[in-house]
Amino acid sequence: MSLDTPALPDPASADALRGDLADWTVDAVEAVVGERAMRAFSREQVLPARLAARASSTPQATLTRLFLLGDTVATSELDAALPATGADGAARIGLVELSGGEARARVDLRPYAAIEDDGESRWWVASDQGEAVTGARLRADHVLGIGGASLTLAGMTMRAPVGRVLDLGTGCGIQALHASRHAAEVVATDISRRALAYAAFNRALNAAGAWSLREGSMLEPVAGEEFDLVVSNPPFVITPEGAPSFEYRASGVPGDGIVSSLVSSVGGVLAPGGAAQMLGNWEIRGESWTEPLEAWLAASPAPLDAWVIERDELDAAEYAETWLRDAGVTPERGRAEFEAAYQAYLTDFDSRGVRAIGFGMVLLRRPVGGAPTLRRLEQHEGPLQEPFGGYLVAALAAHDRVASMSDAELLDTAWTAAADVTRESYGPVLQADPSYLLLRQGAGLGRSVSMDTALAGFVGACDGELTAGQIAHALAALLDVPAGAMLSGLVPAIRELVADGFLA
Template identity: 60%
Template sequence: MTSSAAPPPAGERAEVDTLRRDLEGADFTLESVHALVGDVASGALHREQRLPAMRAARRQDHPAAVLLRLFMLGDHVTRAEVDRALPATGADGAVRLGLVRTAGEADGDLASAVVDLRPYAAADAAGTALWWVASDLGELATGAVLHADHVLGIGGASLTLAQVTVRTPRRRTLDLGTGCGVQALHAARHSEHVVATDISARALGFAAFNARLAGVDLELREGSMLEPVAGETFDLVVSNPPFVITPAAAYDAGLPVMEYRDGGRGGDDLVQDLVSSVGEHLAPGGVAQLLGNWEHHAGEDWRERVGAWLPEGCDAWVVEREVQDPAEYAELWLRDGGMRPELDRGGYEAAYAAWLADFEARGVEGVGFGCVLVQRPATARAPWRRLEEVTGPVRQPLGPHVAATLAVRERLAELDDAALAGLRPVRSADVTEEHHLTPGDADPQVLQLRQGGGLGRVVRPGTLVAGAVGACDGELSLGQIAGALAALLEVPADDVAAELLPAARELLVDGFLHLA
């Protein structure tokens, strides 16, 4: 294993505040970068291709173009350009902060980035977040394989977790495996106190710098998994843990170990241990949300496997978003580890074979990726569980939908059917009704309700329930709607209620209906 040579950036609060003002003054934002380089270069940059953006940025002297070249593309700029782009910090200040190194002290001497520093903008349930986030330079900038202690920036998994997390006010929040600190920054916007942990001291150094740059106070603790918070409870736990399933033989074949993705455990044991133990660290009403991989074994439904991990006495909601076969999974993480057949066919295929052999030996037919939510009930009631596959596109951020689902489940747990019949639900504005019929037929063969937001669910409720949903405008109770349908159809009211009320519970939970 090799170590990253550069220490994390660091500086006194006054210096970091000055840097933040310079970045604001440079208009170093995602929108500005996109406008400077254009659609084609932005698209290429999204695909990890820097050349079009480099060519576009080199033609401009805008401060944001200089910062883009320096911190995101791995280009060299002059000290004079750094001075102009960051006028109060200057090249000397950027060196002191550990952001750049220079070849000399003259204006024309070249400066190069020591770290990746880029604008970040994301929408979550608490609103729009606008920060600058530092991490280790990636392959796009360096053209080299990542070091073992590489501190990853904000990737797709980080964005997924940030957008799915509930953002209701919390007293104490834990970000387990904080990395560069992005989940902790999000949590600080709606939490009184945030504890961020990581096994990597370098990662905690980056998290400390990013928190200071964002003007946020975090409590940082070094240690593995839940060890740094033994005996403590939290109102929210978020984690994007090192969940990649890598056989030991792949490392023997030359695959580098990466702290940010490799937990050093066999199979999906790390995710299993985290899921099964996180409930002990939840205060009443507390919620844990984490990402993970889990194995699909021959002859076993993945729901049974993951369901056995879920802690007793807690609510649980597991959503599988994607499944990869063994070959796809190996290829993904070989590329992520910098191993490519065109660079080292022998090493690549040896590591590839190690993955396939390990999965075959253990009967692994696929690997699922998804989100796990665990909640400790705030009151004495029976916990609920739901494990499901949702593979279609969803509208982000999902955090508000998740929070609404938890809230309505809590409300419905208190209501028997008589109380439920007294509710006056409203059909959600994103719900549409679809009829599918053969041309020339008067009656549809299929009637379904489609949800435009949330998880984009589609249900086929039957004519009676669909008619009831159409009548849910907040004016009539479910009991009144059931009575009206019974009279219209000339069937017993109890029969209508027996079909409608259970369906209404599910439609409320899934967001097709809501309570005014």
């Protein structure tokens, strides 16, 4: 049975196509359509870009019109834009269909660039065409291209050189492409054969190494194996019966079951020291948003370090509207269908007493030896430092460092206040001493910490010359406080400041 996906090109055809596409970069697309059209495109409006691209006859304009904007181009134009592959070659691979001297794209194909620590990665990524281009409702087994969540996960992934990486639910293979840059071995899985076919095509087109692709649900295809890094943008969208369902975003498991099972079970495939990074939704019933996550973590047979950052919370109605709009189900297109699906969402959430749905990122790590030392569940709605993965690597290293230090070692170290940290003071203008002293981070999660006079004095003296113990003793004398009390008060604060990146 035809999967209706591009055929796997032989290495020579992949080389030829890659060579043809070499100048068709993200920057080239921007140059063709202009900034206004790029902004409209990011809002899923293709018309401004189509109009701009039709005014140009360069190969980049032809490829942009054809593969990004769903425009028809003359076969002769495509021959010129893909000189080695040719329009016939593109049709043989299944990228286009030719008819009456014209070519029409059968897939979305676009350049993609990612800035990494060691330079820029440039790839071309094929996926199914989106609704903005086709104007038609997505098929249930639609293979998603690079979306906002894909970029969030790619940006938060820790990019240290690593042994084995699992990309669970690979889709078009975007996370696996990234992983191929820093992993010795990549295994990419998906329940969808169509997704695997696209991932295989993208792997070949980009000569991205020999990652293995495996069909199967969740951790089944890798049972009994261990990985140093697991990344997953799973189909976490909660989808009740009666609401539109797509394989790429809905698992078929009721509620947030897919994310709960992943959080609870992924520890079983982590090598010692290995980490899992994933996105997810969680249903919040009680007062605290952390309750479901605590329960899922408690169900993990492998004790894990855990760091969860909740980025957003929606109530049931907001959630339903968001995902119905994403599915193209709107009152303007069909009020009856919209209201039936909307009601299905509300009934489903109400039946489980869900008051809100959280969205966020989960980082789990199997401790190398001994018990977990990290359990941090926090909310952060603001922007994240880019790339966030680099921040996570540094933050985990800082956490591990303080966790392994005795109090005596901590006090024997000369700490330095990080360069991005500033001090703020607040208080009534006529009052000599401020009521509040705050330390604020410019980087990372932009945390702030309120300080008393002793801690403010301590941090202000952390210039890398004096040890923490020396500063603490000087402060004790200055503030007329017993040295023992000063030390025992400062030690836990120093631990937190180092772990959070205020002190290096």
